[in-house]
Amino acid sequence: MAHSPFPDPPPDSSRRIPRSIWALGLVSLFMDVSSEMIHALLPVYLVTVLGASALTVGILEGIAEATASVTKVFSGALSDWLGRRKLLAIVGYGLAALVKPLFPLATSVSWVFAARFIDRIGKGIRGAPRDALIADLAPADMRGASYGLRQSLDTVGAFLGPLLAIGLMWLTADHFRAVFWIAVIPAVVSVLVLLVMVKEPRHDTRHREPRMPLRRRELRKLGSNYWWIVVIATVFTLARFSEAFLVLRAQDAGLAVMFIPLVLVIMSFTFSLSAYPVGILADRTDRPTLLAIGLILLVVADLVLAHATTVVGVGIGVALWGLHMGFTQGLLATLVSDTAPPELRGTAFGLFNLVIGLALLAASTVAGALWDITGPQNTFLAGALFATIALAFVVGQRRRLRERHY
Numbered sequence: 001m002a003h004s005p006f007p008d009p010p011p012d013s014s015r016r017i018p019r020s021i022w023a024l025g026l027v028s029l030f031m032d033v034s035s036e037m038i039h040a041l042l043p044v045y046l047v048t049v050l051g052a053s054a055l056t057v058g059i060l061e062g063i064a065e066a067t068a069s070v071t072k073v074f075s076g077a078l079s080d081w082l083g084r085r086k087l088l089a090i091v092g093y094g095l096a097a098l099v100k101p102l103f104p105l106a107t108s109v110s111w112v113f114a115a116r117f118i119d120r121i122g123k124g125i126r127g128a129p130r131d132a133l134i135a136d137l138a139p140a141d142m143r144g145a146s147y148g149l150r151q152s153l154d155t156v157g158a159f160l161g162p163l164l165a166i167g168l169m170w171l172t173a174d175h176f177r178a179v180f181w182i183a184v185i186p187a188v189v190s191v192l193v194l195l196v197m198v199k200e201p202r203h204d205t206r207h208r209e210p211r212m213p214l215r216r217r218e219l220r221k222l223g224s225n226y227w228w229i230v231v232i233a234t235v236f237t238l239a240r241f242s243e244a245f246l247v248l249r250a251q252d253a254g255l256a257v258m259f260i261p262l263v264l265v266i267m268s269f270t271f272s273l274s275a276y277p278v279g280i281l282a283d284r285t286d287r288p289t290l291l292a293i294g295l296i297l298l299v300v301a302d303l304v305l306a307h308a309t310t311v312v313g314v315g316i317g318v319a320l321w322g323l324h325m326g327f328t329q330g331l332l333a334t335l336v337s338d339t340a341p342p343e344l345r346g347t348a349f350g351l352f353n354l355v356i357g358l359a360l361l362a363a364s365t366v367a368g369a370l371w372d373i374t375g376p377q378n379t380f381l382a383g384a385l386f387a388t389i390a391l392a393f394v395v396g397q398r399r400r401l402r403e404r405h406y
Contacts, residue, residue: 037043071124076350092126148279274326294327
């Protein structure tokens with residue numbers, strides 16, 4: 001049985017989220033500040049400075065995220081076997097920090113592709129072990145709040161990063177590479193916080209045996225409820241293509257280059273405001289209902305973005321997009337944690353993210369092709385269609401999604 005790295009709290013504080021989960025949230029916050037300072041500008045940098053097409057942006061983003069997801073399968077399973085999730089998290093966050101200088105050094109699309117590829121490998125290494133570590137640390141009746149808190153702090157970084165990018169673009173007279181260099185600093189801080197402040201509970205590793213992460217026996221142990229969550233999340237992801245297209249939509253509506261990062265600021269602000277409260281609600285109320293609300297918000301966001309003709313209209317659509325993320329991202333992680341056996345949590349999160357990453361690759365590629373061939377309107381209308389299909393799955397599988405096993 002795992003032992004907490006901290007003394008048992010007094011009864012009146014027993015419902016507090018463990019300090020290491022707060023620390024993991026700060027780790028995510030600082031890394032997201034760094035990443036979003038770069039990613040908020042990257043689509044426009046690729047298109048306007050390096051001459052890439054929207055299709056190229058879509059393929060690059062899709063491959064980058066799919067790479068992260070494939071890596072998560074192996075890092076998650078390895079963390080189950082080792083019983084040491086923090087070590088893999090350090091490797092993943094450390095690699096992401098080391099690769100950040102490649103972005104200001106890039107002089108071609110291929111350089112940017114290489115930087116994004118390596119950066120996402122780092123994300124893949126850390127993602128599943130970190131999510132499984134939260135499940136290890138969180139009390140069973142506070143999983144929703146714990147995932148919501150981590151997601152909320154992560155997303156605070158996701159809107160602070162673009163805000164810093166806006167200010168730095170103004171101070172440097174739109175000097176992309178200077179902003180990319182400054183983004184290295186919070187990435188280093190993230191790794192230091194992880195090393196010093198996160199304490200991992202002990203795991204009994206005496207009876208663990210090396211194994212392949214995709215053995216049939218282990219896939220069966222994950223259970224049908226887990227696989228239904230994967231199916232629903234996959235269809236949902238086909239509707240939720242890369243946020244790079246939100247940035248391109250704002251540029252298409254006439255937003256000045258200096259203010260382009262505002263797109264991710266608005267999205268991340270509504271995301272961060274909603275993620276933690278929704279996580280608390282997920283521990284106290286019906287989780288399928290919250291997930292359905294999130295999908296309805298995505299349908300509305302897609303319709304608004306499809307038909308918006310002004311920057312203000314796009315801003316409203318982006319805000320709704322962030323709100324739907326707050327209702328769904330932490331909740332999906334909670335549902336995976338609910339249905340996966342503790343000894344297979346790393347594998348479960350890895351498989352989940354692999355399938356989601358492949359769906360995101362398909363969604364971003366199709367979105368880029370639709371954008372180049374028919375324009376932004378049909379891109380977002382297609383997203384609304386897939387979100388509606390995912391909503392139908394949630395309604396049809398409400399009973400399964402209510403069950404909590406671990």
